[in-house]
Amino acid sequence: MLKKGLRQKYKALRNQLSDTDLEEMSLAIANKVLTLPIWEKSYFHIFLSITEHKEVNTEFILHLLSGKDKEIIISKSDFTTRKMTHFLLTDNTKIKKNQYNIPEPVDGLEVPVSKIEVVFVPLLAFDKSGNRVGYGKGFYDKFLKDCSPRTIKIGLSFFEPSAKIEDVFENDVKLDYCVTPNEVYEF
Numbered sequence: 475m476l477k478k479g480l481r482q483k484y485k486a487l488r489n490q491l492s493d494t495d496l497e498e499m500s501l502a503i504a505n506k507v508l509t510l511p512i513w514e515k516s517y518f519h520i521f522l523s524i525t526e527h528k529e530v531n532t533e534f535i536l537h538l539l540s541g542k543d544k545e546i547i548i549s550k551s552d553f554t555t556r557k558m559t560h561f562l563l564t565d566n567t568k569i570k571k572n573q574y575n576i577p578e579p580v581d582g583l584e585v586p587v588s589k590i591e592v593v594f595v596p597l598l599a600f601d602k603s604g605n606r607v608g609y610g611k612g613f614y615d616k617f618l619k620d621c622s623p624r625t626i627k628i629g630l631s632f633f634e635p636s637a638k639i640e641d642v643f644e645n646d647v648k649l650d651y652c653v654t655p656n657e658v659y660e661f
Contacts, residue, residue, distance in 0.1 A: 475636055475637075475638075475639065475640060476639075476640050476641050477607045477610070477639060477641050480598065480599040480607045480636060480639065481598050481599070481607060481609070481610065483599070484598040484599045484607070484633060485527075485598065487632075487633060488527070488528040488529075488598075488632065489528060491528055491632065496528060496531060496632075497531065498655075499530070499632050499655040500530050500531035500532075500533075500534055501534050502655035502656070503530055503534075503535075503630055503632075503653050503654065503655055504534035504535050504537075504538060506653045506654070506655070506657070506658050507535055507538065507628070507653055508538065509658060510628065510651060510653070510658065512592050512626055512628075513542060515544075515591040515592050515626070516544060516545050516591060517544070517545045517547060517585070517589045517590050517591045517592070518539050518544045518545065518546055518547065518590075518591070518592045518593075518594070519547040519548070519549070519560065519590045519592065519593040519594065520532050520535060520536060520539065520546060520547070520548060520593075520594045521548070521549070521594060521595075521596045522548055522569065522576070522577035522578070523577075523596075524574075524575050524576055524577070525575075526575045527575075529596055530596070530630040530631070530632060532594065532630070535594060535630075536563075545562060545585075546562070546563040547560050547561065547562060547563065547585050547589075547590060548560070548561055548563050548567075548578070548579055549561070549578070549579075549617070550572075550578040550579055551572065551574075551576060551578065551613055553574075553611075556611060556612055556613055556616060557613070557616060557617075558613055558616075558617050559584060560584065560585045560586075560587065560590065561579040561581070561582035561583060561584055561585060562582060562583040562584075562585050563579070563582075564582065564583070566582075567579050567580075567582050568580040568581075587617070587620045587621055588622060590621055590622075590625055591622075591624075591625060591626065592625065592626045592628065593617075593618065593621065593625060593626070593627050593628065594628050594629075594630055595608075595614055595618070595627055595628060595629045595630070595649060596608065596614070596629075596630065597629045597630070597631060597652075599631070599633070599635075599636055599639070600629050600631055600635050600636070600639075600649060600652045600659075601635050601636045601637065601638050601639045602635045602636075602637060602638070602659075603638070603639075603648070603661065604648040604649040604650070604652070604659075604661030605639045605642045605646060605648055605649075606629050606639075606646075606648075606649055606652075607639060612645075614647075615645050615646055615647050618647035619645065619647055626650050626651070627647065627648070627649045627650045627651075628649065628650065628651045628652070628653060629649045629651070629652035629653070630652070630653055631652055631653070631654050632654065632655065633654065634654055634656070634657070635652065635659060648661060649661055
């Protein structure tokens, strides 16, 4: 299936999820994240969920990271350059939603991409080869391209993989893992 069709399909599937479904499935994903071989790492980048898009609630993973004393990094998006700036999440970090309802840090201690060891990646769909479909703006592909080849890229999805994303581009960056409520996929 093409990315456009996958976006439509998975946005529709997400919209059918109740708030209870979202919470239960997000908690199941967080429990699966505990089984990943990533816990010796220190710098974890995570997205803050856009509740209006019914994204995986990353609050549970944030609690895991915090409980394990990991350095948590969140981003701010620049829609002019389509680049993200990364900041350390601290007790003093002020979060504000931008015009697209993306929760972002207002400011803070900037963290270079080279420090980031693990990235939790938002997505709408993924396939059995580790390709992903996001919202189509390219923010994460640019960001992941700048990461070290050793950076572990983990998608989070409510749904199982599609067989194949037909229109994968040269700049698309594959995932290393994708975690669903039922399974951890390794690529």
